[in-house]
Amino acid sequence: MSTNGGKPTPRRIGILVFDGVKMLDFVGPAEVFVEANQSTSGYEVVLVSADGEDVQTSIGARVTVGCSAADAGRFDTVVIPGSELHPSRFVTPDVLAAARQLSWSTRRLASICSGAFVLAELGLFDGRRATTHWKFTADLARRFPAVAVEADAIFVRDGNLYSSAGVVAGVDLALALVEEDHGADVARRVAQSLVVYMQRAGGQSQFSASLTGPAPRSSVVRAAVDAICADPAFPHTVQTLAARARVSVRHLTRLFRSELERSPAEYVAYIRFGLARDMLHAGHTVTEAAMAAGYGSSEALRRAFIARLGVSPRKYQQRFRSTLTDLTTEAAS
Secondary structure, eight states, rough: OOOOTTEEEEEEEEEEEOBOHHHHHHHHHHHHHHHHTSSSSSSEEEEEEEEOOEOOTTTTTTEOSSSSSSTOOOOOEEEEEBBOOOOOHHOHHHHHHHHHHHHHHEEEEEEEEEGGGHHHHHTTTSSEEEOOOOHHHHHHHHHHHEEOOOOOOOOOEEEEEEESSSHHHHHHHHHHHHHHHHOOOHHHHHHHHHHHOOOOOSSBBBSGGGSSSOOOOHHHHHHHHHHHOOOOOOOOOOOHHHHHHTTTTTHHHHHHHHHHOOHHHHHHHHHHHHHHHHHHHOOOOOOEEEHTTOOOHHHHHHHHHHHHHOOOHHHHHHHHHOOOHHHHHHHHH
């Protein structure tokens, strides 16, 4: 951040909007930057369109913009949001020209959701890592083979280029940018004010463990799954789960195998491991992750990681470091 007569000059955040832009894709990150101004006079958010005209969002609301891309001037950060429309419909020549112009006058460039297709179309992701919403990752990889698509990441940084998965992942990315600019304390206060998680690491899966794999079909299995996910650290057994669901142990086991392709015990282990892994992604210690996930000790978690992944939790965490570690290390290099 530069200074003007000793007074810090806010970082200008340019957000390119267009007809059909997904409102949450740009409003979420914008609110993060604006909320950060409660702790530091850090940001000026400017909405930009290709021609300076107002745009109509995905929900039909019209949004007033501050300027055209040609008149926007320099930005610290430019954000390209996505749309509910297919990229073939919203990635127009006007949007591409505006994004190209903005990319020439910014320190860092970020895409949200299918906004990644804009940067990919411009060739900016060639030879770089990037992500987008899970439903678009296969299409992004197919259309742009020079892009190293990380299909399951919440967000990715490669140099001065950032990309995130859909909608709320844009909030995660914006919090990481605030943390990079102003430190963890400011980012934490923003997260608390907005009542969101402080940090879902960039390498973390777009899905929690409970959202992957087959979904429960019966109310019996759903009741058991809800109990496990609500309190993974509880000493769940097939007996306690069967009693909760008011069925026999044999019947519950049969339903679990039929619907979830796992026994109740295997499902408990699966959820616990996913929770522990995500806590490590977010920067918690091995002991904290082990206790929260119900392993009882860090040694028990170590054995689980070696059995499943062939590496210890500590080595795994070193490979997939927390957001702050990744960003500060790269910024210093």
